[in-house]
Amino acid sequence: MLLVTVPVYGLELGASPLMLGVILSSQYLLPFLLAIPLGGVVARHGGRVTLLAGALVMTAGLLLMQILPGYYGLIGGQLLIGLAHLQMVLSAQTIISSLATGPKLESYFGWYSTWLSGGQVVGPLLAGGWIQWAGGVDNLFLVMAGIALLGWLSGLALTGDATLGISVTRKQTGFRAQAGLIRKNTGVQVSIAITVAGMFALGVYGSYLPVYLDSLEMSAVMIGVLVSVRSGVSMVIRPFIPKIISAVGGREKATILALCTLSGGLICMGFAGNAPVIGLLSVLVGLGGGLTQPLSMVVLAESVEREQRSGALGMRLMANRAVHFVAPLMFGAVLGVSGFRLSFGLSGLFIALVVVVLMWLQGRQRFR
Template sequence: MLIVVVPVYGLQLGASPLVLGAVLSAQYLLPLALAIPLGGVVSRFGGRATLITGASLMVAGLLAMHFWPGFGGLVLGQLLVGLAHLQMVLAAQTIIANLGTGPRLEKYFGWYSTWLSGGQVIGPLLAGLLLNASGTAYVFLVMAAFALVAGLVGLWLTGQATERIQVTRKQAGFRAQWALMQSNRGVQLSVLVTVLGMFALGVYGSYLPVYLESLAISPVIIGVLVSLRAVVSMVIRPFMASIIQLAGGRVNTVFLSLVTVSAGIAFLGATEQVVVMGLLAVLVGIGSGLTQPLSMVILAESVDRAKRSGALGMRLMANRAIHFLAPLMFGLLLELGGFALAFGASGVAIAAALPIGRKLFKP
């Protein structure tokens, strides 16, 4: 829901493209610094405790946006929500990563990301309806209620979700993750895929609502177009294992997916037709639907269990770093040359990195 609400709310407050980029990037500032340390926290205290704490923090951030109108509350809320989301995602991914290997793990991460996409489908649609009906009067309270429910559901997690692993700083700290990044080919591939895929999603999610708002398109249609990408991702993810076989392996699937994402982003700012933008959203949905769960599977199978939370934290740090930088870079391009240049350059940047990745990671 925030993916629609924050850009629209920022525009209502009179934010310029560059200021809006800074507001959107604020959500990823704390995760950028704390992702790796939180990996150790998940190992030491267990996934359930970390997830419940994250849900509580998310409620606090959303209430800050509601009760403190203006940029102050918006930025504070973005900071808290960003940290909360990191905790919840890292806890969930660690729990799932410990459940299996091979096709079984592909299946588990496929279904995990399918349910995530389900939320990304319903959220923007609901946000669009609420904005259309009552503006921003109640939308943050509704989101806080959903976060509260997530925390309460977390109380029922059992089994491996409650297990604690004693890890040292040597195993989970920054130096350990940097050494892992330098030496482990699977971790390198996972981080590369994460950076490229998240750059595309950061640009798409942060500025598609702004672009549509500039075309005087209604909030409901904005919600539909943002949700369409998530619908496609949700539909394709349960078939991930079969697609990998047809493509000739995980690496081939990853690069074909990134080509699809690149094409969808590059041409998005060149049209004002809703139908064409819908087709481009489908391309982005297909590519992003496969790249993110695949990057998690590749990383989970590349490290042993004691190092897994820290490695997932490093992947999420790269994820949040590009989420932090993408809106700022896109906002600067938007100031210089408009939406056509900004979307086009973003798609070209993703495509330009693919030959490097193909050379480094031949299947």
């Protein structure tokens, strides 16, 4: 819901493209700084505790946006929500990564990301419909706070290994340990490269597509529908990830194909001026994004020992949030001087560059 609500609210406040970039990027600042330490916390205390804590922090951030109108409440709420989202995602990924290996783990992460995309399908539709009905954001942040509390209630049902922590040291989960992994472990390097490309694309798409559609004078409902298309496509294909990997000839080829699809969709986005074409390009972005993120999690989970897994997932999320933090700022700065065509085009070319790096890494040591 925030994918639509925050850009629309920022425009209501009269934010410039660069200011909008600051607002959208602020959600990813604390996760960038704290992802690796939180990985150690999840390992020691178990996923359930941090999942529940994250839901409460998210509720607090949304209430702050509702209670304190203007830029201060918006940026303050974004900071809290970013930290909360990190806690919840890291907890969930740690729990799932311990359940299996191989194609079974691919399937588990496929289903996990399917439901993740499900929220990203329904959320923009609900937010767009509310904004259209209410004539603005109004009490929408309060509604979102109630939904976050439902997440907290569902987290209470977790049992078994999700409630258990393991004994780990800083040498296994700290910054030095993760620096060592990224220096020596090709699987970790590949996972980070996939994450950087995929998150850059989704960060640009999610942050500025609503702004682009608003500049084309589309309604809030249509904006919600088009933003949801990408998530809908990702949701539909993710349960079939093991079959897709098998059909194209392995993870390497599936990854390259997915990133090329992402790159092409973004490059063409700025040249599209009507809803059907933007919808088709959103399908391409959804196909690419739907494959890249589960693949990056599977590759990472199978490349490290269990004691290192939470910290490594935290490092992956740190890279994820760093890209989410930088991408809107870069896009906003370019947009301010050149327009949407060049901004989307350069974003797609950046992903193509990451594909070249990924192919070089895969040439050094092939991953399964």
